[in-house]
Amino acid sequence: xxxxxxxxxxxxxxxxxxxxxxxxxxxxxxxxxxxxxxxxxxxxxxxxxxxxxxxxxxxxxxxxxxxxxxxxxxxxxxxxxxxxxxxxxxxxxxxxxxxxxxxxxxxxxxxxxxxxxxxxxxxxxxxxxxxxxxxxxxxxxxxxxxxxxxxxxxxxxxxxxxxxxxxxxxxxxxxxxxxxxxxxxxxxxxxxxxxxxxxxxxxxxxxxxxxxxxxxxxxxxxxxxxxxxxxxxxxxxxxxxxxxxxxxxxxxxxxxxxxxxxxxxxxxxxxxxxxxxxxxxxxxxxxxxxxxxxxxxxxxxxxxxxxxxxxxxxxxxxxxxxxxxxxxxxxxxxxxxxxxxxxxxxxx
Numbered sequence: 001x002x003x004x005x006x007x008x009x010x011x012x013x014x015x016x017x018x019x020x021x022x023x024x025x026x027x028x029x030x031x032x033x034x035x036x037x038x039x040x041x042x043x044x045x046x047x048x049x050x051x052x053x054x055x056x057x058x059x060x061x062x063x064x065x066x067x068x069x070x071x072x073x074x075x076x077x078x079x080x081x082x083x084x085x086x087x088x089x090x091x092x093x094x095x096x097x098x099x100x101x102x103x104x105x106x107x108x109x110x111x112x113x114x115x116x117x118x119x120x121x122x123x124x125x126x127x128x129x130x131x132x133x134x135x136x137x138x139x140x141x142x143x144x145x146x147x148x149x150x151x152x153x154x155x156x157x158x159x160x161x162x163x164x165x166x167x168x169x170x171x172x173x174x175x176x177x178x179x180x181x182x183x184x185x186x187x188x189x190x191x192x193x194x195x196x197x198x199x200x201x202x203x204x205x206x207x208x209x210x211x212x213x214x215x216x217x218x219x220x221x222x223x224x225x226x227x228x229x230x231x232x233x234x235x236x237x238x239x240x241x242x243x244x245x246x247x248x249x250x251x252x253x254x255x256x257x258x259x260x261x262x263x264x265x266x267x268x269x270x271x272x273x274x275x276x277x278x279x280x281x282x283x284x285x286x287x288x289x290x291x292x293x294x295x296x297x298x299x300x301x302x303x304x305x306x307x308x309x310x311x312x313x314x315x316x317x318x319x320x321x322x323x324x325x326x327x328x329x330x331x332x333x334x335x336x337x338x339x340x341x342x343x344x345x346x347x348x
Contacts (some may be wrong), residue, residue, distance in 0.1 A: 044068060044086055052084055052131055053124045064291035067093050067205060068129070072136060082121070086133040096205060097130040103207045104132070106175055115171035116164045118188065118202040138192050138198060142186035145326040145328060152254040155303045160196035162248050163334060168201045169244065173237050180206040180219040180229075182243035184250060210236045223256050223266055228319050230263040238319040241328075245314030252277065252307070274317055 046069065052060050056073040059081070063070040066087045074081055103258075104120045112119040119135040141161075145151045154163075165187065172179060174232040179186075181203060190198040206219045215234040218225070225241035228235045251256045257273075260266040310333045314321035323331070 001195065018062060029049040034284045041218050044088065045170065046086065048069065052086065054125045056082070056084060056131075056133075063273070081136045083134045085134065086126070087130045087132070089128045096131060097132070099203045099208065100132070103177060103204045104200055105335065107204070110171050111202070116168045116198075116200050117171070118200045134202070137188035137202070139189050141187040141189065141199070141247070143191060144189050144197075145184070145254060153251045155252065155307055157196065158248060158251045158307070158335065158340075159303075161199055161251065161328065162244070164199050165201065165244055165247070166325050168330045169213055169237065169240050170329070172207075172240070176210045176237075177207055178210050178213060178237050179204065179206065179219055179237070179240050179243075181224075182240050183221050183246065184247055185221075187247065219262070222256055222263060224265070226268070226319065227267070229269060232269060235319065238322045238324075241314055241322050241325070242319075248307075248314070249311060270317075274315070303333070306331070306335075309333070310336055 045050070046058060048058055048060065051072060052058065052071070055076045057076055058071045058073055060072040061069055062072055062083060070083055070084045070085050072081060073084050087093050093259060103122060107115075107120065110117065118137065121133040121135070123130060123132045125131065165182075169179075179201065182241065186201065186203040188200050188202050190200060193323070213235055216232045218229060218232060220229060220239070220243070224243045224246050226235060226239035231241050241294075246257050256265045258269040260269065308325070310328065310331050313331075314328070316322040328334075
């Protein structure tokens, strides 16, 4: 009987070891997919060297999704490089593009630099395809922390990034807008070699006025969606704060806190860190959010402790109890005196 128990134990151990390796590989594949270059879009009949709207020459492809593609183009009239989002000529996508344009028009009431949002420069039609024109930025946070190898940012570098993104949510809140898809792939670094690094929020394709939110709409990206969104409950701007908390943790750990392709998987991980303990294995084994602090290298403890304290308030399960952008910016974690004493403290 003992041998059977031992065999079963080994099988279980092997299963979780392989699952852990799979999760690591899944994360690296996400990074690869976001850095991979492609030379054409068959469905949209766009290739390098072709033109959009007569005078925007396609130089490169920056991304591709269900909606269509994002291309780096050269404005032959001004010689300026721009990013153009080309939406597929499909009824549902065209309706989504109209909603995005409505949101972008509302955002024009804000100063893009002051609000840390991408600058939108209007739209045009190309063969009945809606094309949105944006300023060209450097790279997304996924690539910034994923290349060349799973970077983990020190607290001193995370603080200004988190501050800027909180500033975004504060400005969106002033207009009553929910972004609904905040994740590293939708956060762009303006210039990667600047210090401190400057970031901007992009992709308002799922954004909507908080007053127009429809309970039951499961928006966003699995792994970054707030519990109320995953459960089909009413949601508001607080769902973006949850997503930002997860982004902040990913910046210091190098991997997602709640990985998964299905809501069920993510909810299990949330329960593991904020509810009863589970046997599931993730990249990093945490039984509660306080465990994040134990993973820091030896260094000044105040910044680490305050970071974990802030994350716990950002990841409050009850959206009504979740910290607000103004409260985040007043949190002791943003005490100017801390940044001068932290050095290069990061996670192991």
